[in-house]
Amino acid sequence: MLKSIEHYDERRDHIPSAISDLDADVVCLQEVWFEDDVKKIIKETRDSFPSSYSALHDDNGDLDTGNFNKPLCFGFRAYKRILCSLTKCSNTANNAEYIACAAERCGLMKLDQKCISCLILTPASSILQTCITDITQTVNSPGLLLLSKSPLRNPSTTRYIPDTKQVLPRSYLMADVERIGKVVCTHLTSNLGEYYEPLLSFASWEEQQAEEVDHLLTLTAPMTQVVLMGDLNTGPENAENGITGEFEENYNLLTSEGLSSLYNEDPGLCTWCKENPITDQSYNVRLLLDHVMVKGMNAVSAQRLLDDNIEGQSFPLSDHYAVGVTVDV
Structure with a gap:
């Protein structure tokens, strides 16, 4: 089977x-x-x-x-891009507009692939714990x-x-x-x-x-x-x-x-x-x-x-x- x-x-x-x-x-x-x-x-x-x-x-x-010894999203530039995406793009109408905003205004796609994946797959309320502070995930x-x-x-x-x-x-x-x-x-x-x-x-x-x-x-x-x-x-x-x-x-x-x-x-x-x-x-x-x-x-x-x-x-x-x-x- x-x-x-x-x-x-x-x-x-x-x-x-x-x-x-x-x-x-x-x-x-x-x-x-x-x-x-x-x-x-x-x-x-x-x-x-x-x-x-x-x-x-x-x-x-x-x-x-x-x-592991560092989180999936690590470093000041990563934190800055994440904060920008969560604040400047929060009022977009749909996923397409949000991703376009985060990519163009905040440099989303300059992040490491594992960081991008974590941000996309994690609810906004859990991003700090899962993507930014957890060193074992x-x-x-x-x-x-x-x-x-x-x-x-x-x-x-x-x-x-x-x-x-x-x-x-x-x-x-x-x-x-x-x-x-x-x-x-x-x-x-x-x-x-x-x-x-x-x-x-x-x-x-x-x-x-x-x-x-x-x-x-x-x-x-x-x-x-x-x-x-x-x-x-x-x-x-x-x-x-x-x-x-x-x-x-x-x-x-x-x-x-x-x-x-x-x-x-x-x-x-x-x-x-x-x-x-x-x-x-x-x-x-x-x-x-x-x-x-x-x-x-x-x-x-x-x-x-x-x-x-x-x-x-x-x-x-x-x-x-x-x-x-x-x-x-």
């Missing part, structure tokens, strides 16, 4: 136990943004998934547990974490655009898993409205995602057996299930090159759903964004998972439901 789950920070304490209970061989998580969460999940799921990998692991696949900027029952061989992390600072840098993890083959865990660019990556030349989020899809197709073309899993932020229209297409041309590119998605055919349910109380309720749509796509193997069943509310709560584990696919290997 292969599953893809999106991590939502407000439900962080419930995630390890939910993952441990899954009948899965490999799990791909997204939005595990900080070192503390990576360590917590790995520690509390180790009995079920003894192997793990993230961008915070070293070349040998071991998680560095050493302490680091950011898992791709937000990705792979867990596996079997050893993860030859693990690697790759940025889609490696040499340019980004507000939201995107990456993929890749590893060899016994009997399964290559596993690629990723979180592609999402539809965030008006485009706001100051240092990139794309005209839209869809165009940036198309570049990432092209990278994945080039990567997987020579592979005979591969699993692509994660929140791909693209999916087909399915009128029968009330699902709206999202960057559908990019999804069609993936499926036209040998990657198949049984889940899209059956059960074909939304994974980002307007009925979920923790989705952005201003978007009155159902989307199928999360996928486990396979090439060179037979997918025999698929299902939506973790779509019930947390026990004793009125909300589920995440704003995205999980996808599970069983393959015959």
Whole structure:
């Protein structure tokens, strides 16, 4: 069983136990943004998934547990730029205007990439503690974490655009898993409205995602057996299930090159759903964004998972439901 789950920070304490209970061989998580969460999940799921990998692991696949001696945002110039962004840009109308203001007036993109990521991923009320004063914290900027029952061989992390600072840098993890083959865990660019990556030349989020899809197709073309899993932020229209297409041309590119998605055919349910109380309720749509796509193997069943509310709560584990696919290997 292969599953893809999106991590939502407000439900962080419930995630390890939910993952441990899954009948899965490999799990791909997204939005595990900080070192503390990576360590917590790995520690509390180790009995079920003894192997793990993230961008915070070293070349040998071991998680560095050493302490750091300076915060993610360090130095007077960094503090000055952060204060400028929080004060001079606080009245902007949306994310695009805020990033443009912070970049043009305050030099946001001159900060270290890990500092930029921390500022974007941290609520304003917690920036002082998380980004400016904590000397032991680091950011898992791709937000990705792979867990596996079997050893993860030859693990690697790759940025889609490696040499340019980004507000939201995107990456993929890749590893060899016994009997399964290559596993690629990723979180592609999402539809965030008006485009706001100051240092990139794309005209839209869809165009940036198309570049990432092209990278994945080039990567997987020579592979005979591969699993692509994660929140791909693209999916087909399915009128029968009330699902709206999202960057559908990019999804069609993936499926036209040998990657198949049984889940899209059956059960074909939304994974980002307007009925979920923790989705952005201003978007009155159902989307199928999360996928486990396979090439060179037979997918025999698929299902939506973790779509019930947390026990004793009125909300589920995440704003995205999980996808599970069983393959015959």
